[in-house]
Amino acid sequence: MISGIGLDITELDRIEEMDNKSDKFRNRILTNGEQHYYQTLSGYRRIEFLAGRFAAKEAYSKALGTGIGPECSFQDIEILPDAKGAPILYFKGSLVDGFVSITHTKTVAAAQVILQKVEHF
């Protein structure tokens, strides 16, 4: 059964401004694995990727019901692409039982997360 849903939309220009200022924002949002992937990207793809991860992590925190905070930090959530590029969600090192979908346009990135729980009868 579905145990949580979360949705977030993020403006790319806001993310670009923070990412151009220093590494601080990126280091706060992206895990080491995600930063490694970010470094393989060039130009505006980096901003799309960072904004998409930001939106997906906020969406995950909403699906969990905690928001971003002590129970669920940006570093607790990792979203890495599989062999075909689809995003796969991990929380505190474990694969999440759920799904994430990310999209971006010229101006915004958005993400949706659905969590599920196995029912035992």
Ligand SMILES: CC(C)(COP(=O)(O)OP(=O)(O)OC[C@H]1O[C@@H](n2cnc3c(N)ncnc32)[C@H](O)[C@@H]1OP(=O)(O)O)[C@@H](O)C(=O)NCCC(=O)NCCS
């Ligand atoms: C929950 C959270 C992700 C909300 O994100 P936001 O960008 O402030 O706001 P959004 O417009 O995306 O979402 C707001 C909605 O989230 C929902 N929401 C708030 N707390 C929530 C929670 N604990 N669980 C699920 N949904 C929640 C509410 O419906 C809220 O709208 P409402 O108050 O009108 O009902 C918030 O905990 C958060 O962003 N915290 C950290 C932010 C941060 O550290 N940013 C870093 C910038 S450097």
